[in-house]
Amino acid sequence: MSVSHANTPLKPSCIDLHIHSTASDGSLSPIEIIETAEKAGLRAISITDHDTVEGSAEALRHQHSSGVEILTGIEVSVGFDSGTMHILGYLIRLDDPSLRQALKDVQKGRAGRNLQIIKKLQDLGADISHDEVLKVSGGGQTGRPHIAQVLVKKGVVQTIDEAFSKFLKKGRPAYTERYRLLPVEAIQTILQAGGVPVLAHPFTLNSKTEGGLDRIVAELKQAGLKGVEVYYPGHGPDLTAQYERLADRHGLLVTGGTDFHGMVNPGIHIGIGVGDMRIPYRLVEKLKEAAV
Ligand SMILES: [Zn+2]
Numbered sequence: 376m377s378v379s380h381a382n383t384p385l386k387p388s389c390i391d392l393h394i395h396s397t398a399s400d401g402s403l404s405p406i407e408i409i410e411t412a413e414k415a416g417l418r419a420i421s422i423t424d425h426d427t428v429e430g431s432a433e434a435l436r437h438q439h440s441s442g443v444e445i446l447t448g449i450e451v452s453v454g455f456d457s458g459t460m461h462i463l464g465y466l467i468r469l470d471d472p473s474l475r476q477a478l479k480d481v482q483k484g485r486a487g488r489n490l491q492i493i494k495k496l497q498d499l500g501a502d503i504s505h506d507e508v509l510k511v512s513g514g515g516q517t518g519r520p521h522i523a524q525v526l527v528k529k530g531v532v533q534t535i536d537e538a539f540s541k542f543l544k545k546g547r548p549a550y551t552e553r554y555r556l557l558p559v560e561a562i563q564t565i566l567q568a569g570g571v572p573v574l575a576h577p578f579t580l581n582s583k584t585e586g587g588l589d590r591i592v593a594e595l596k597q598a599g600l601k602g603v604e605v606y607y608p609g610h611g612p613d614l615t616a617q618y619e620r621l622a623d624r625h626g627l628l629v630t631g632g633t634d635f636h637g638m639v640n641p642g643i644h645i646g647i648g649v650g651d652m653r654i655p656y657r658l659v660e661k662l663k664e665a666a667v
């Protein structure tokens with residue numbers, strides 16, 4: 376299927392199942408995202424904010440006034456040593472108590488981590504306070520990008536990239552680990568909330584071989600994983616084909632989305648990514664069949 380008709384308009388049967396709102400690190404509110412999706416002619420979307428369902432809940436409240444179908448969603452960052460592992464959860468019950476509790480624990484870990492990073496930066500001589508960081512984030516989900524912005528504003532570094540490469544990324548002096556769910560915990564939590572757990576953008580696992588990826592995916596499937604995010608702007612034709620095979624080998628569903636963040640990542644457009652994605656609605660039908 377897919378994905379290579381750069382100049383044809385979106386069909387009304389297209390979807391985008393990976394979108395971030397202001398509830399995490401996107402620049403558009405859930406309502407603005409629905410409006411943008413409507414203008415783009417999408418049939419269904421899912422707002423999949425990092426470790427929070429607030430964006431998804433807000434979108435659901437406005438579903439009736441739009442022509443776009445809203446699937447509830449989340450993207451959970453989980454502990455994984457050799458790369459970055461994100462687990463998407465679709466069609467979750469947003470008020471599920473164990474989901475709520477798990478996310479509360481993660482948010483608490485995030486807040487504690489910010490304080491530790493700021494303390495380390497202060498110890499390194501940087502003039503930065505927690506209040507300044509909160510001012511930049513607007514009091515919503517707050518993290519390293521906001522700390523980086525303050526460092527730029529204060530002239531400690533010239534750019535956000537420099538803030539990460541000098542201080543904030545793994546291995547640098549202000550880096551701090553934070554509490555994360557284990558992959559199996561995230562998968563179980565999503566299942567318990569009636570949702571469908573899906574491995575996001577597999578390339579970020581940094582697995583060098585198809586065999587290595589196979590082993591990871593087999594383990595995740597044993598824990599309850601039901602799908603793989605195959606269609607993604609960073610994947611390109613070769614990886615897309617590789618991940619289609621991967622999903623097929625393991626009997627997993629296929630999903631896709633753009634990881635749209637609004638102005639935070641201006642090259643990526645809702646529904647079409649860098650311009651060439653066309654993700655068909657039939658994937659949503661399969662997700663619904665798989666939801667508990
Ligand atoms: Zn992700």
Ligand SMILES: [Zn+2]
Pocket residue numbers: 393395423450634
């Ligand atoms: Zn994402």
